[in-house]
Amino acid sequence: MTRAATEATESDLVQILTPDGQRHSHETYDAYLGDVDDEMLRGFYRDMALTRRFDQEATALQRQGQLALWVPLRGQEAAQIGSGRATRPNDYIFPTYREHGVALTRDVSFSEMLRLFRGISGGGWDPRENNFHMYTMVLAAQMPHAAGYGMALNMEQHGWDEERRAAEGNAVVAYFGDGSSTEGETHESMVFANSFNAPVVYFCQNNQYAISVPFEVQSKVPLVNRAVGYGMPGVRVDGNDVLAVLAVTRWALEHARSGKGPVLIEAVTYRLGAHTTADDPTKYRMSEEEKQWAPKDPLVRLETYLRENKLVDDAFFEQLVLDADAMAAKVREDAMAFPVPPLVKSFEQVYAEAHPLIQEELAWHLEYEAGFADAAEGEQ
Ligand SMILES: Cc1ncc(C[n+]2csc(CCOP(=O)(O)OP(=O)(O)O)c2C)c(N)n1
Numbered sequence: 001m002t003r004a005a006t007e008a009t010e011s012d013l014v015q016i017l018t019p020d021g022q023r024h025s026h027e028t029y030d031a032y033l034g035d036v037d038d039e040m041l042r043g044f045y046r047d048m049a050l051t052r053r054f055d056q057e058a059t060a061l062q063r064q065g066q067l068a069l070w071v072p073l074r075g076q077e078a079a080q081i082g083s084g085r086a087t088r089p090n091d092y093i094f095p096t097y098r099e100h101g102v103a104l105t106r107d108v109s110f111s112e113m114l115r116l117f118r119g120i121s122g123g124g125w126d127p128r129e130n131n132f133h134m135y136t137m138v139l140a141a142q143m144p145h146a147a148g149y150g151m152a153l154n155m156e157q158h159g160w161d162e163e164r165r166a167a168e169g170n171a172v173v174a175y176f177g178d179g180s181s182t183e184g185e186t187h188e189s190m191v192f193a194n195s196f197n198a199p200v201v202y203f204c205q206n207n208q209y210a211i212s213v214p215f216e217v218q219s220k221v222p223l224v225n226r227a228v229g230y231g232m233p234g235v236r237v238d239g240n241d242v243l244a245v246l247a248v249t250r251w252a253l254e255h256a257r258s259g260k261g262p263v264l265i266e267a268v269t270y271r272l273g274a275h276t277t278a279d280d281p282t283k284y285r286m287s288e289e290e291k292q293w294a295p296k297d298p299l300v301r302l303e304t305y306l307r308e309n310k311l312v313d314d315a316f317f318e319q320l321v322l323d324a325d326a327m328a329a330k331v332r333e334d335a336m337a338f339p340v341p342p343l344v345k346s347f348e349q350v351y352a353e354a355h356p357l358i359q360e361e362l363a364w365h366l367e368y369e370a371g372f373a374d375a376a377e378g379e380q
Contacts, residue, residue, distance in 0.1 A: 012224075013268060014248055015238040019296045021304025029247035036243070038311045044085065044242045045302050045312075046320060048077035051101040052299065053324035054110045057331055058100075058117070062277045066335065067117040071098045075240070075272030078298030079205045081105060082245025083173065083267070086253060089131065090170040092149055094142035097135045098205075099175050106132040110327070111334035120340055122349075140183035146174030147189040150198030150262070162258045171199040171256040173249075179210020181226070182218050190230045190262070199256035201249065202264045205239060207271040212284035224266040232262045239267030240298040270296065343369075 016033070017023055055072050062070040073080065076098070084105030087093065095102055103113060108125050115124035116135060123134045136142050150172045157169050180186055181204055193200045206223055208215045215223075227234025233255065237248045245267055252263035270293040274281050281290075306312040347362040 012222075013236050013238050014244045015241050016243040016247065017238075017241045017301050017305055019240070019301050021301045021308060023243070023305060026244070026247070029244065029251060032247035032250040033243060036246070041302070041306060041311060042316065044081055044246075045299070045306060047081045047085070047101070047104055048242065048299050048302070049320050050324055050327060051077050051081065051104055053328050054104075054331060055100060057328035058114065059273075059277060061114070061332060061335060062117070067114065067277075068119045070117055070277045072271075072273040072276070073098050073100055075270050075293070075297065076205055076207060077101050078242040078302075079203075079239035079245055079267040079269045082242040083175075083203050083249040083265075086246050086249035087173060088170065088253075091253065092131045092133070092170065092172050094133045094146040094149070094172065094174045095135055096139075096142065096175050096177060096180065097137055098177075099135075102175065103132060106130040108132050110331050114331065114335045115338060118335060118338060120338055140176060140180040140185040140189075143174055143176060143180070143183070143185045143189035144192070146172050146200050146202075147192040147196075147198055150193055150200040150256075151196050153199055154196065154259075157259075160259075166254065166258045169199070169257045169259075171201060171253050173201045173203050173253075175203050175205065177210065178204060178206040178208065178215050178218055178223060179213065181223055182210075190226075190232070190264075193262040194230045194232055197259065197261040199259070200262040201252045201256050202262060203249065204264070204266050205269055206266050207239075207269050209271060209275065209281075209285070211275045211279060212281075214285075222266065224264060227264040230262075230264070232264055234264040234266065236266045236268060239269030240296050240301065242298060242302060269298075272297070 014026065014029060015024070016026055016029065052074060055074055058067065058070045059072055061067045080099060080101030081104070084093075084102040087105070093099075093102060093106060100110070100113065104110070108130050112125045115121035125132070125134075127133045133142065133145070153170060153172070157165055160169065174189070176186060190202065192198065204223055206215060210218060222236060224234040224236040235248050235252065237244050239245060248265055252265055255261075255263050272290065272293065343365070344362060347358050347365070350358050
């Protein structure tokens with residue numbers, strides 16, 4: 001399928017690592033990769049591989065009935081690791097529901113992340129510990145929060161000169177998808193952030209689909225073009241190129257931190273799998289299209305680069321598979337061991353005070369549960 005909207009300005013795409021693993025220099029963004037040595041490159045590969053393995057394990061857990069739902073990210077690892085690794089610990093991140101790779105860069109435990117999907121917690125981690133906000137299933141709900149947080153940072157850093165802000169200041173990264181870009185909250189957030197020069201980096205992972213709705217239905221022009229209308233810089237980056245994403249996000253964070261206002265990044269990527277474990281992409285896209293994107297896989301291109309430049313050997317990949325399997329086994333063990341809270345808790349947490357309708361529903365529920373008492377006895 002031809003993607004007129006996304007291919008319109010393909011030449012403007014910032015790319016450093018090509019799909020066949022060749023590294024090119026970039027006039028503007030090379031300056032943001034000066035510290036990237038061989039060890040860091042291997043680290044980026046490791047981050048992406050661990051994230052992919054976690055994603056695979058969580059998908060399996062859902063298929064085995066242990067998670068209510070899973071939101072896979074396969075294909076988006078470079079967009080997430082590159083941008084996440086560009087942040088500093090004091091930056092604040094507002095994710096959607098798919099940012100498992102960003103979570104890894106913020107040291108949020110993979111196991112803890114499964115609490116939400118196991119249905120035993122409304123969150124799963126403490127956002128204050130890693131400056132990584134709770135996931136939200138409500139599209140774009142995080143966008144006004146990000147603008148507000150950025151505006152508050154401006155108040156806190158009021159009177160700081162540009163140099164101090166660049167060195168000590170912090171910024172916000174608001175993650176969102178191409179589908180969420182058409183939500184009203186996204187517009188409102190961008191208007192506020194621009195009006196008040198809030199240090200927010202709007203990081204859109206354009207994975208080409210809002211569930212079944214292809215990107216060209218969301219926008220007739222490349223998404224990055226919207227930045228002009230709000231009055232902020234916009235950069236379109238190859239979202240499957242971890243180096244380009246790292247460099248562009250570092251640049252954007254520097255811009256935002258130093259008090260120059262928000263930036264929009266469009267990371268062009270592709271969701272290789274289903275939207276969630278409740279989705280079947282064969283109903284709305286052709287396998288031919290998936291085949292076209294497969295060679296652009298973010299892990300494959302970095303692997304090619306690392307191998308061709310002799311920065312890794314087979315033992316590196318063999319060890320990584322062992323480490324990833326051990327991590328996955330631990331995640332599975334932890335998830336199964338989480339204590340399951342009594343279901344009545346769900347009723348208690350709807351309103352701060354008792355509510356007659358909820359009380360009625362609870363009474364019905366308890367009676368319903370009691371109806372299984374015989375079955376439970378029979379099992380013993
Ligand atoms: C306010 C709201 N409207 C609709 C939905 C249903 N919904 C869930 S995900 C989704 C598509 C989101 O697409 P995008 O923002 O591109 O993110 P992606 O899932 O592709 O990462 C929709 C419509 C929702 N969760 N919240």
